[in-house]
Structures are given as structure tokens and as C-alpha cells.
Amino acid sequence: MSNTASLRPQAVASEHIPLKPRNVAFDWADTPLHWIPGDPDSTHTINVLHLLLPAGERWFVRVYKQVLPYIRDERLRADVIGFIGQEAMHAQAHDEVLPHLKERGLDPTPYTAQVDWLFEKLLGDRTLPPGRARKWWLLERVATIAAIEHYTAFLGDWVLNADALDAKGADPMMLDLLRWHGAEEVEHRSVAFDLFMHLDGGYRRRVRTWATAFTALVFLWQRGTRFFMENDPSLVDGRASFREFFRAGRQGVLPTAGAMARSIPQYLSRAYHPSQHGSTTQAVAYLAGSPAATAAEARTTGGA
Numbered sequence: 001m002s003n004t005a006s007l008r009p010q011a012v013a014s015e016h017i018p019l020k021p022r023n024v025a026f027d028w029a030d031t032p033l034h035w036i037p038g039d040p041d042s043t044h045t046i047n048v049l050h051l052l053l054p055a056g057e058r059w060f061v062r063v064y065k066q067v068l069p070y071i072r073d074e075r076l077r078a079d080v081i082g083f084i085g086q087e088a089m090h091a092q093a094h095d096e097v098l099p100h101l102k103e104r105g106l107d108p109t110p111y112t113a114q115v116d117w118l119f120e121k122l123l124g125d126r127t128l129p130p131g132r133a134r135k136w137w138l139l140e141r142v143a144t145i146a147a148i149e150h151y152t153a154f155l156g157d158w159v160l161n162a163d164a165l166d167a168k169g170a171d172p173m174m175l176d177l178l179r180w181h182g183a184e185e186v187e188h189r190s191v192a193f194d195l196f197m198h199l200d201g202g203y204r205r206r207v208r209t210w211a212t213a214f215t216a217l218v219f220l221w222q223r224g225t226r227f228f229m230e231n232d233p234s235l236v237d238g239r240a241s242f243r244e245f246f247r248a249g250r251q252g253v254l255p256t257a258g259a260m261a262r263s264i265p266q267y268l269s270r271a272y273h274p275s276q277h278g279s280t281t282q283a284v285a286y287l288a289g290s291p292a293a294t295a296a297e298a299r300t301t302g303g304a
């Protein structure tokens, strides 16, 4: 009996908190193109977030709005509503970086047009009759979001602890965007998984959608990094390389390949629950001191 219990997802209750969106704003006027000084490779590897997240997180929101009527648990419903609010704000904040990149000579439109197509058409609503097919497609997307959120939580935890970025003199505005977002990813890291388990939870579906999501993320990420490196007007013959990626991992300015590899069996373990990894206390502590989050809080309370 204890064996069976140990194979079920074990949530850490103390990691759960009510979620609220923070209406942040960032000013990019003083942020240089290479916001990690002297390291265009790592800068652009992280910049891929600005390409993927606006379309990706808006897609989360669209899917979850369709899912709300199927939720039979009031706390989970409140979590999902909080999640929707946070993700909508994340999408907007990353979207607002794109004009700044364009002003600096790096037009992201050719890449974002493809990402928009992926999320709006390929992964969008299909003209399916009401019933099993439509429900199947909704559940596939709910499971895919849970798999992606495993990686947003991984990256959120990483960036909150990436002291090497501060040591390298990374731009404080960009760091605050990444850490505000990362902290909220850690705060809400259980929601997508809990929703998937509530609606379906099938292990085969979990593995299948993880494999698709992981493959797509690796593909899109290396393509996005290549796109930025090749189109960066300040680089002569700019090229993305795995050698630079491994170097940045060793220096702590990007996650290591080893840490990413270890995250795979975590998600595929039958006992996995997102609350077992990362620290809500650390996330909340960051948000309490984040310039963008505290300014948002002051606007909210000042305007109330």
C-alpha cells in the first residue's frame, strides 16, 4: 500500500498560496542590446523568451478560459483564474520588449510571425464537433501546458538563483523582468499540473505531451537563438553555438545542460508534483523587493 501511495503525486501543502497578477511596467530606454555585457550569446539565448512567451502565454489563457466550466474544485478554479491573470501580464511585459529590440536594429517580426502561427493555428481551436474529439483536443492542450509549465518553473527557479547574472553586470531592468516573471512562475508552478490531474491525469498522455513540448521547445529555442545571433546588427558573422551554451552554463549565466537533463526524469516520475521543486518563500521574498512588483503594488493601493 505504501508503495502505491509513493507513486502518486505528493503535493507539498506549504508551497501553495493564493495567486494575484501584478500590473507591472518596465522602461527599456537605458537597456543595451547586449544586456549581459560582452555576452551576446547568453543575452540572445535568454531573449528567445521575448519571442515565445507573448504568443505562448496568450495561448495558455485562451485554453484555460475554455477549461473553466469543467473545473469541479473551487480552490483549483481560483488558482486557474489567478494563473490566467498572471500569464496575461507576462505575455504583455515580454511583448513590450520587442519594439525596444527593433529600435536597436533587431527586428523580431519574421520569427514572431511563425510563433504566432504555431500557437494560433496549429495549436489553436479546431473546427471539431462538440463531444469526444473536442474534449480530446482540449485535454491534449491542458497536458501540454502542464509540461511547458514544468520548464517555466525550472527557469523561474534558475533565474531567482542565478547570481552570476548580477556578477556579470546584467541590466537591472531586464533582470527584474526575468525575476518578477520567474518568481510568479514559481508561485503558480503547481496550477497547470493540478488542473491536468483534475481533468485527466493519464500517465501516457503526460509522457506523450511532454515529449512533444520538450522537442518543440528545444527546436524553437535553438532556432530563436540562431535568428537573433544572425540578425544582430552589432555582430559580424554572428552564430549560435553549443560550445557557447555549455560555456555559459559553466559560468552560471545560463542553466546547465546537466540540470536540464535532470529535470526530465523529475517530470516523468509518477510521484512528481511541481511543489516538490523550487521555493514559494523565495519567490514571494523576491516579489516583495522587486522594483516593478512594488511599483505595481503602490499603483494598485494608491489607486484604490
Ligand SMILES: [Fe+2]
Residues within 6 Å of the ligand: 057, 086, 087, 090, 152, 181, 185
Ligand atoms: Fe508566465
Ligand SMILES: [Fe+2]
Residues within 6 Å of the ligand: 087, 149, 152, 184, 185, 188
Ligand atoms: Fe506560468
